[in-house]
Amino acid sequence: MRSWVVIAPPIRAESVRRSLRSRGLLRRDLRAARSKNEVAFPVYSLPEPPLEHTRVEERDLPSEPPSVQSYRELLHLSPDLQALLPRAFDVVGDVVLVRLPSELQPHAEHIGEALLRFVPGTRKVGWDRGVHGEARLRRLTPLAGTGPWRTEHRENGIALLVDPEVAYFSPRLAREHARVASQVTANETVFDLCCGIGPFAVTIAHRKVARRIFAVDSNPAAIALLRENAERLGVAAHIDARNEPLERFLPTAGAADRIILNLPHEGIKYLPRVSAAVAPGGTLHYYEVTARADRSMRGTLLVNQLDRARWASVEERRVHPYSPQADLVAYTFHRR
Numbered sequence: 311m312r313s314w315v316v317i318a319p320p321i322r323a324e325s326v327r328r329s330l331r332s333r334g335l336l337r338r339d340l341r342a343a344r345s346k347n348e349v350a351f352p353v354y355s356l357p358e359p360p361l362e363h364t365r366v367e368e369r370d371l372p373s374e375p376p377s378v379q380s381y382r383e384l385l386h387l388s389p390d391l392q393a394l395l396p397r398a399f400d401v402v403g404d405v406v407l408v409r410l411p412s413e414l415q416p417h418a419e420h421i422g423e424a425l426l427r428f429v430p431g432t433r434k435v436g437w438d439r440g441v442h443g444e445a446r447l448r449r450l451t452p453l454a455g456t457g458p459w460r461t462e463h464r465e466n467g468i469a470l471l472v473d474p475e476v477a478y479f480s481p482r483l484a485r486e487h488a489r490v491a492s493q494v495t496a497n498e499t500v501f502d503l504c505c506g507i508g509p510f511a512v513t514i515a516h517r518k519v520a521r522r523i524f525a526v527d528s529n530p531a532a533i534a535l536l537r538e539n540a541e542r543l544g545v546a547a548h549i550d551a552r553n554e555p556l557e558r559f560l561p562t563a564g565a566a567d568r569i570i571l572n573l574p575h576e577g578i579k580y581l582p583r584v585s586a587a588v589a590p591g592g593t594l595h596y597y598e599v600t601a602r603a604d605r606s607m608r609g610t611l612l613v614n615q616l617d618r619a620r621w622a623s624v625e626e627r628r629v630h631p632y633s634p635q636a637d638l639v640a641y642t643f644h645r646r
């Protein structure tokens with residue numbers, strides 16, 4: 311694009327650049343041209359008086375791609391609305407999911423376009439209107455991009471097929487999937503209850519340490535994806551995938567050395583039944599959304615509610631913030 315430029319020798323370039331910038335003359339939409347002998351800065355208008363050691367002329371310069379730190383810089387909303395733009399969003403494979411307050415509804419598509427431009431490799435952006443129902447499915451509205459919601463997501467060196475429209479998946483649990491898998495020791499029997507598309511079960515199976523893994527979920531779409539993931543990773547023989555509610559699975563399942571119960575809002579109602587299935591010396595990983603104010607006492611309270619005599623210890627770890635007042639917390643119970 312044609313523009314006036316202010317030309318300085320390289321040794322003066324930095325002070326000239328600062329001077330042009332402080333006067334609001336430096337164009338940010340065009341790229342400065344640098345050569346061995348000079349630097350040409352594009353300007354909106356010529357400095358008055360002219361800067362020392364410089365000359366001016368008109369030139370054609372290439373556009374400068376915008377360098378932005380956040381997708382929010384690509385949007386031009388009123389300050390009130392700009393302040394409501396979320397800082398965080400989920401990246402699931404090549405799909406970006408963002409939660410928006412209702413005030414931003416009229417701008418939702420622009421926000422989608424901004425995320426599509428900003429997050430490298432994004433194919434599609436969706437408005438995540440929150441999870442609902444027993445299967446904990448996200449209500450999704452497409453905002454920008456194309457193609458299906460189904461995508462391939464990589465975590466902990468494993469490729470997982472995910473379809474956030476038909477089965478629950480959260481990329482924020484990646485560290486938890488790896489942490490639990492790393493604790494599994496030789497010949498354990500593992501129950502992954504409420505397994506979703508199987509990130510715990512598949513990550514554990516991938517390490518080829520456990521003797522047997524049972525993965526249980528009441529959502530048929532989740533179990534279908536889990537089976538596909540296990541096949542693709544060559545671990546299908548290690549996972550017994552069951553499409554049934556855990557209340558039907560548990561009575562005939564016997565005991566396990568390690569049980570994962572990841573149903574953060576409802577899990578408490580199954581906790582007595584599930585904890586009874588942990589073998590002596592075994593471990594229970596229980597996930598719960600806990601109010602921050604209750605966190606310090608919650609683990610002890612849970613052990614007391616179960617059967618204090620059977621449990622040696624409980625550890626807790628904050629997985630991620632859930633709301634301004636609550637966190638998703640991982641409780642690990644060790645059986646005597």
Ligand SMILES: C[S@@+](CC[C@H](N)C(=O)[O-])C[C@H]1O[C@@H](n2cnc3c(N)ncnc32)[C@H](O)[C@@H]1O
Pocket residue numbers: 444445446477478479480483503504505506507508509510526527528529532554555556557572573574
């Ligand atoms: C929060 S998701 C857990 C997903 C998975 N553990 C993970 O790490 O991605 C909860 C899952 O529990 C399943 N679910 C809900 N109630 C259930 C029940 N009574 N028995 C078995 N599965 C259930 C849902 O279908 C959903 O896939």
